[in-house]
Amino acid sequence: MSEIKAKLDISLAYENKTDSIIHSDRISEEYEYLSQESVIKIETTLGTGSNYINLYPVVYDNGFNETLYFSSISCFIIRNKSTIIGDKITIGSSILTTDFTGFFNNYTDGIHIYSGGIFVLHNPIDLYSTSSAGGSRRLKISNQTESSVPVEIIIMGMGL
């Protein structure tokens, strides 16, 4: 896992009708990852009810089905790729200590992502910790619809 290069770039550009000036705001800084950091992408379909994405370990498809152990997480990107209005997934909302809740205040907190929606959380300094035993080692995503929901998940962090 060497020579990893990744950046998160979020920008806005708009023309205001009152001054006709193009405004451009660069929201995120270009962020080059450390050589120890890893990034994986998971494309999957969530069935109805609770689904879990393992973080410690996670087996991902890079052509070799390698196993990675995220000791901490710097970024989550989660897309609800459904095109059906009403398809809703929920990140978090667990009472189990084995579930990752690093970006929430309480285990029971959760945030909804609706069809076509995207959720990006970047935390480059105080990385969210995971752990192997008894701690946060999987991400819970609930599918609150009666059909399967396609999702795309990108995880960045310190991998072992």
Next chain:
Amino acid sequence: MKNLKTSVLLDIKHNALSSLGDAFAFYSIDLNKELSNSSFEIYHITGTTPSGSGQVDIIDIGQGIDSLGNYNQIRKVQYFVIKNKSTTAGQTLFFDVNYDETPINVLFNASNDVLKIGPSGLVLYGNHLQTFDTSLTDRYFRIYSNLQAIPYELYIIGIRGE
């Protein structure tokens, strides 16, 4: 806003994935195409959290004033971005919608749920197909910290009410 383009660009490359192509993830979202007949607003503020115990910044997204001094009434929220501008480890920003017992309950699972954003971190939340509506009561974001003055930036992109 006769023209508004919002892009979310994620350009991630990983040498171990070269067999799958260098373009690991790329998103570009053009709101003009998605909601071409709508009237957009960008609500942009910079602030600093109050450092007193129990104090919060309450952001009124339904009756707000934008960065140019324009009066805004965002009826439907499409995207929002909150950025923690602190660079000091341990300075965590807290975000929720629990105000006056009328939270924007389509966002969180429960009314008292709270999202944490670390220093130099950000959260971007967007909906393509489903916006969420504000109302006279459901129009508040709350941003606060744990007794620290933390600078932050907030963008809300939505559809303006008539």
